[in-house]
Amino acid sequence: MEKKSIYALCASIILGFFILGLFVSEGMKNNAPTQQPIQNSYARYQFYVVGNNLVEYDTDTEEVKYKYMSPDEHPTDWNYMEP
Numbered sequence: 227m228e229k230k231s232i233y234a235l236c237a238s239i240i241l242g243f244f245i246l247g248l249f250v251s252e253g254m255k256n257n258a259p260t261q262q263p264i265q266n267s268y269a270r271y272q273f274y275v276v277g278n279n280l281v282e283y284d285t286d287t288e289e290v291k292y293k294y295m296s297p298d299e300h301p302t303d304w305n306y307m308e309p
Contacts, residue, residue: 274281282291 270285272283272285274283276292278295280293280295283289284291
C-alpha cells in the first residue's frame, strides 16, 4: 500500500469512531430521565428473626406480631403482642 492510502485509511477510521461517539453521546442525552425518581426512605414494616421466631413490627401502629417457625414451615397465622 502506498503511504497516502494508509494515511487516508487511518483518518477515515478515526473519523468513523468520532462520529460513532457523537451518536452514542447524543442518544444517551435523549434517553436520560427528565425527573428524578422518588426515593421512598420510609419503611412501614420491619422484620426481625429472634431464635425461631419471626417478628414483624409495624412502625405506623407500633403493633408487634410474631410467629414461631420450625425450619420447614412458613408463617400462616400471627400472634399479637402489646407494645
